[in-house]
Amino acid sequence: MFDMQVSEIQQLQLEVKHQKQHNNHNQDTPMCQKKIQIQDEKKVIVEGDDFLVPPLNFAMVDNGIFRSGFPKPDNFSFLQTLRLRSIIYLCPEPYPETNLEFLNSNKIKLYQFGIEGHKEPFVNIPEDTIREALKVLLDVRNHPLIIHCKRGKHRTGCLVGCYRKLQKWCLSSVFDEYQRFAAAKARVSDQRFCLALE
Amino acid sequence: MFDMQVSEIQQLQLEVKHQKQHNNHNQDTPMCQKKIQIQDEKKVIVEGDDFLVPPLNFAMVDNGIFRSGFPKPDNFSFLQTLRLRSIIYLCPEPYPETNLEFLNSNKIKLYQFGIEGHKEPFVNIPEDTIREALKVLLDVRNHPLIIHCKRGKHRTGCLVGCYRKLQKWCLSSVFDEYQRFAAAKARVSDQRFCLALE
Numbered sequence: 001m002f003d004m005q006v007s008e009i010q011q012l013q014l015e016v017k018h019q020k021q022h023n024n025h026n027q028d029t030p031m032c033q034k035k036i037q038i039q040d041e042k043k044v045i046v047e048g049d050d051f052l053v054p055p056l057n058f059a060m061v062d063n064g065i066f067r068s069g070f071p072k073p074d075n076f077s078f079l080q081t082l083r084l085r086s087i088i089y090l091c092p093e094p095y096p097e098t099n100l101e102f103l104n105s106n107k108i109k110l111y112q113f114g115i116e117g118h119k120e121p122f123v124n125i126p127e128d129t130i131r132e133a134l135k136v137l138l139d140v141r142n143h144p145l146i147i148h149c150k151r152g153k154h155r156t157g158c159l160v161g162c163y164r165k166l167q168k169w170c171l172s173s174v175f176d177e178y179q180r181f182a183a184a185k186a187r188v189s190d191q192r193f194c195l196a197l198e
Numbered sequence: 199m200f201d202m203q204v205s206e207i208q209q210l211q212l213e214v215k216h217q218k219q220h221n222n223h224n225q226d227t228p229m230c231q232k233k234i235q236i237q238d239e240k241k242v243i244v245e246g247d248d249f250l251v252p253p254l255n256f257a258m259v260d261n262g263i264f265r266s267g268f269p270k271p272d273n274f275s276f277l278q279t280l281r282l283r284s285i286i287y288l289c290p291e292p293y294p295e296t297n298l299e300f301l302n303s304n305k306i307k308l309y310q311f312g313i314e315g316h317k318e319p320f321v322n323i324p325e326d327t328i329r330e331a332l333k334v335l336l337d338v339r340n341h342p343l344i345i346h347c348k349r350g351k352h353r354t355g356c357l358v359g360c361y362r363k364l365q366k367w368c369l370s371s372v373f374d375e376y377q378r379f380a381a382a383k384a385r386v387s388d389q390r391f392c393l394a395l396e
Contacts, residue, residue, distance in 0.1 A: 050366060051366055051368045051369075052365070052366050052367055053368045053370075054371045057374075059257065059258075059375075059378075060259065168248060168250045169251075169252065170249045170250060170251045170252075171249075172251075173250075173256070181378070
């Protein structure tokens with residue numbers, strides 16, 4: 001094991017502190033662009049711009065299918081590595097101009113299926129909307145693609161859950177995956193929808 | 199939206215109850231093998247054996263790379279769909295006979311890199327062991343492969359974290375992914391190791 005020197009411990013404390021800040025999902029912190037180098041036999045944090053920043057709650061779902069929260073400009077370099085053909089966007093709000101420019105520059109097609117968020121205790125996940133989104137998702141001509149809403153938890157989780165059911169996943173495993181992203185905010189209504197979609 | 203009938207609500211309550219039981223990670227519950235059919239205009243839960251049960255904490259890491267907790271016989275059908283060439287096994291305990299038979303039947307090669315678990319507050323993740331595991335992981339001739347330990351959280355999370363660093367992921371995103379699986383039990387030592395591996 002490496003011996004931890006005083007400076008490394010201080011850096012670790014910085015990293016942990018940054019990590020806690022990062023949990024507020026503000027990915028504009030400079031730490032993401034820094035890297036650790038050895039200088040004078042000590043590890044120091046220096047500037048660097050060659051690190052990739054995946055969007056919030058990013059994950060791979062299957063070959064050619066990804067999921068995440070809303071991508072920001074800091075995430076564009078990372079998204080380029082995915083060589084996306086399409087984006088499935090599940091919010092009703094218009095797509096931001098900056099993101100549209102990124103899509104145009106990279107010849108990425110936008111498929112928008114607006115689903116309202118934040119209507120507790122029940123969220124009406126419209127059946128027709130999800131069916132149309134599934135059609136786009138299942139068409140390999142649209143791959144690679146990324147599914148995203150705002151935080152990549154509930155609306156995205158619901159579409160991915162329907163995809164898993166088509167993959168014949170045991171319902172409990174569908175829920176497990178859903179909750180890994182939705183955590184304590186797992187919505188019964190989303191689960192009811194997937195159940196109803198049987 | 200579908201109208202929820204009394205029987206559906208009862209079934210949903212069964213599902214939710216099962217889900218809570220399932221969080222104890224006992225995947226031998228019969229619910230995994232049941233499916234919902236329409237009988238007499240009502241949805242009922244019937245027997246069915248064509249559902250797939252991913253292992254505990256299963257996820258895709260990258261093309262040809264998966265991660266999970268320890269696979270059990272109930273998971274073998276699912277694992278067959280992945281067409282695995284290799285398994286990277288990170289526990290020191292001998293591989294169970296049943297699992298070895300599954301590997302032999304499916305011509306899957308086992309790569310074992312034993313790392314002791316559960317040594318709090320610090321876990322010595324041996325550097326050489328992780329390096330050797332990484333070599334196997336990075337060699338595409340071994341893909342598709344699955345990385346697993348016991349619960350697919352810490353040892354697996356550490357190896358995946360090192361992989362992400364090689365992919366130039368921002369350190370915060372590496373931690374975010376690690377914590378999605380390790381949840382409240384995220385170990386500072388695992389994070390220190392990844393930091394030290396820089």
